[in-house]
Amino acid sequence: MKITRTIIAATAALAGASLALTGCSAGGSDDGSSKITFSLYMTADSPAKAVYEELIDEFTARTGIEVEMSYDTTNYENNIKVQMAANNLPDVFATHGWSVLRYSDFLAPLNDRSWVADVNPALDKSMRDSEGNIYALPLEYTVAGIDVNLDVLEAAGVDADAITTWGDFDDALTKVKAAGVTPITASGKSSSAGNMADYIASNAFSDSEKQKFTDGDFDVDAWSSAVLSHVAGWQKDGYFNPDYVSASLDDMASQLAQGQAAFALVPASSILGTALKINPDANIGFVPVPSDDGEQYTVGGEGINSFGVAKASKNKDAALEFVDFLAEPANAAKVAGSLGSYSGLTDVTADLGVLQASYDKWVAPGTIPTMPFFDRVYLPGGIWNAMIATTDSVITGQSTADDAAEQLKVQFDTLYGQ
Amino acid sequence: MSAPSSAAAALRTRRIWRESAVNLMYLPAVALFVVFIVIPVVQGVAIALTNWDGYSAQRSFVGLDNFARIFTDENFATALRNTFIFGVGSTLIQQVLGLLFAVLLDRKFRGRGFARAVIYLPVLVSPVVMGTMYYLVFRYHQGALNDILGVLGIAQVSWLSDVNVAVAVIVLINSVQFMGVSMLIYLSGLQGIPAEIKEAASLDGATGWRQFFAITVPQLTPAFAASVVLNLIGGLKLYDIIQVLTGGGPGYATNSLSTLIGRTYFGNQAAGYAAAQGIVLFLIIVVCTIALNWWFDRTRNRLEN
Numbered sequence A: 001m002k003i004t005r006t007i008i009a010a011t012a013a014l015a016g017a018s019l020a021l022t023g024c025s026a027g028g029s030d031d032g033s034s035k036i037t038f039s040l041y042m043t044a045d046s047p048a049k050a051v052y053e054e055l056i057d058e059f060t061a062r063t064g065i066e067v068e069m070s071y072d073t074t075n076y077e078n079n080i081k082v083q084m085a086a087n088n089l090p091d092v093f094a095t096h097g098w099s100v101l102r103y104s105d106f107l108a109p110l111n112d113r114s115w116v117a118d119v120n121p122a123l124d125k126s127m128r129d130s131e132g133n134i135y136a137l138p139l140e141y142t143v144a145g146i147d148v149n150l151d152v153l154e155a156a157g158v159d160a161d162a163i164t165t166w167g168d169f170d171d172a173l174t175k176v177k178a179a180g181v182t183p184i185t186a187s188g189k190s191s192s193a194g195n196m197a198d199y200i201a202s203n204a205f206s207d208s209e210k211q212k213f214t215d216g217d218f219d220v221d222a223w224s225s226a227v228l229s230h231v232a233g234w235q236k237d238g239y240f241n242p243d244y245v246s247a248s249l250d251d252m253a254s255q256l257a258q259g260q261a262a263f264a265l266v267p268a269s270s271i272l273g274t275a276l277k278i279n280p281d282a283n284i285g286f287v288p289v290p291s292d293d294g295e296q297y298t299v300g301g302e303g304i305n306s307f308g309v310a311k312a313s314k315n316k317d318a319a320l321e322f323v324d325f326l327a328e329p330a331n332a333a334k335v336a337g338s339l340g341s342y343s344g345l346t347d348v349t350a351d352l353g354v355l356q357a358s359y360d361k362w363v364a365p366g367t368i369p370t371m372p373f374f375d376r377v378y379l380p381g382g383i384w385n386a387m388i389a390t391t392d393s394v395i396t397g398q399s400t401a402d403d404a405a406e407q408l409k410v411q412f413d414t415l416y417g418q
Numbered sequence B: 001m002s003a004p005s006s007a008a009a010a011l012r013t014r015r016i017w018r019e020s021a022v023n024l025m026y027l028p029a030v031a032l033f034v035v036f037i038v039i040p041v042v043q044g045v046a047i048a049l050t051n052w053d054g055y056s057a058q059r060s061f062v063g064l065d066n067f068a069r070i071f072t073d074e075n076f077a078t079a080l081r082n083t084f085i086f087g088v089g090s091t092l093i094q095q096v097l098g099l100l101f102a103v104l105l106d107r108k109f110r111g112r113g114f115a116r117a118v119i120y121l122p123v124l125v126s127p128v129v130m131g132t133m134y135y136l137v138f139r140y141h142q143g144a145l146n147d148i149l150g151v152l153g154i155a156q157v158s159w160l161s162d163v164n165v166a167v168a169v170i171v172l173i174n175s176v177q178f179m180g181v182s183m184l185i186y187l188s189g190l191q192g193i194p195a196e197i198k199e200a201a202s203l204d205g206a207t208g209w210r211q212f213f214a215i216t217v218p219q220l221t222p223a224f225a226a227s228v229v230l231n232l233i234g235g236l237k238l239y240d241i242i243q244v245l246t247g248g249g250p251g252y253a254t255n256s257l258s259t260l261i262g263r264t265y266f267g268n269q270a271a272g273y274a275a276a277q278g279i280v281l282f283l284i285i286v287v288c289t290i291a292l293n294w295w296f297d298r299t300r301n302r303l304e305n
Helices: A002-025 A047-063 A076-085 A114-118 A121-127 A150-155 A166-178 A192-201 A207-214 A220-236 A249-257 A272-278 A316-327 A329-339 A353-363 A374-378 A384-395 A401-417 B002-021 B023-048 B065-070 B074-105 B112-124 B127-138 B144-151 B163-191 B195-203 B208-219 B221-236 B240-245 B257-267 B271-304
Strands: A035-041 A066-072 A092-094 A141-144 A146-149 A182-184 A261-264 A284-287 A298-302 A306-309 A370-372
Touching: A035 A076, A035 A316, A047 A066, A047 A316, A047 A329, A066 A076, A076 B257, A092 A316, A114 A316, A121 A298, A121 A370, A121 A374, A146 A150, A146 A249, A150 A166, A150 A261, A166 A182, A166 A220, A166 A261, A192 A220, A192 A374, A192 A384, A207 A374, A220 A384, A220 A401, A249 A261, A249 A272, A272 A284, A272 A353, A284 A353, A306 A316, A316 A329, A370 A374, A384 A401, A384 B257, B002 B023, B023 B271, B065 B271, B074 B112, B074 B163, B074 B221, B074 B257, B074 B271, B112 B163, B127 B144, B127 B163, B127 B240, B163 B221, B163 B240, B195 B208, B208 B221, B221 B271, B240 B257, B257 B271
Parallel strands: A035 A066, A035 A092, A182 A261, A298 A370
Antiparallel strands: A092 A306, A141 A298, A146 A261, A146 A284
């Protein structure tokens, strides 16, 4: 009997422990208590971290609502996907460009918030669904071109402002290489290969070709000749950094900041912070993306720092209050300034630091169109990883442009059928 | 009559209860096994029959389409080939080095315990840390190896750009990290060989290499079986080191099946196809394990007879 009692006691203890563990894993609180979770797509050394912490303290002091902040970059998307599958999303989280295409089923529409009237209409195409609903607060509006080290270009005899066609760009790369500097820095340890394809594709196709992509018909020849052939040409001519495979975003930032590379095809906001830490005097800016016909453009849309409120949040009122607080012009300006990025709200003006001159020259006049990131509008959700891998295989010489385009078509067809 | 019979019945019930109560002892283990292994495997099979993207509420039944796709997927073929290279390559190197160190450290000498600890120490290091360490060795800029080449006046090399070198480096890191496991298994095997057998062999004139191959190696068959199976399973499931060192690139060239499954599930948002790949990996490991155990059992029986 003693053994039996011991067994029963042990089983009861185990059951109790299991219950306790289950309790630990439960997110949020049932009583609608004043505590919300806030997830950001951000690195630990981002200048924006201190700004968010300051704003959270201010919000808590004002409302009594506590905000539990967490941040990640490497696993952010995977974690959010797992949380979506479990319907256990953070109360407020960064939608990083995907508020409509990926997250809208899980987000509360924010149409009735007062700040929606101030959202830049240029974001409508990427941030509103077919019924006009908006699901995230765009504290960041990404407007990106090709990042340049202006000192390197000047030393190589390249007029950055005169690069309007891909032919001009190729000539500039040749001059930079002749000057002994790496023409393009890219990183196999990040998604920069995908950015490169996105940049080129955004203005590479006619409306009818774009419609074919939207209708689920991936044109292998068009992708190969209009997008990947440029990359293959740069690879063949040895224009990429020799450490491409093992390079990280920080390495890209370092090479651009120290004048070891001339161009980078990623949004400046993703490398600028590190670049200026390495060389505060770096003469970095951006130029519009060239095209075959000389029509320059920038690429952009919903930025990383855009925030939605989970539809199933048990603390929705508190979460909405927090988002409204972030949208207040003074607060939104602090965030945009720390990111060195445009704000998605028209009533917010941020100091863009070293990039201000580029913004003033290329964006402010409003004469150069901003194209949406190609994959977000014309390709099915989930294609991003395959875009990175296939472009990467061209940069490393593992695949020809045609083979890589074929690979991308396989993934396109699968995702389109889902 | 009724009183004694009811007492006997009560006694019988108590005895049955006491005997069956022992089943409660393994109930928690069974419950954990069911919750964390059986249910996920069954769910994995169910997901493999759908086109689920991994997070949305919608999914459609697609039958065996995901399994059929595996046969035409070049990336899967590359990952499968790499998986066998990682598994078999690491296993071979670990057996050779593990046995070598086991034989060397089976002898009595000063500092033997310290040497054993040094060989075993990498097993305790997280594979992510191990991968990161070697990333810092093999990376192009500021990589330790290229810094040494720079000091010697030799041009820097982009080591990880070459797929063959990258695969070899991954095999090497995994082998170095886990050879301590093999060494430990072989050490226990060596210490289990009765001294009389070796003495008898010596008296019969079998010494040195002859004694090693004629006496030691056959006696180590159970240790070989345990070590090979453990290392092979570890090698076939290799994930962390690849993820940190190359991320599966360039392109898809250094993926193992495990990293490809992660990329397929999260990156490509194809949870159904990733589940099908996972089931194939599971079956490969099961078949390899059964085949190896069968072969080692047969070899041991042949040697014993």
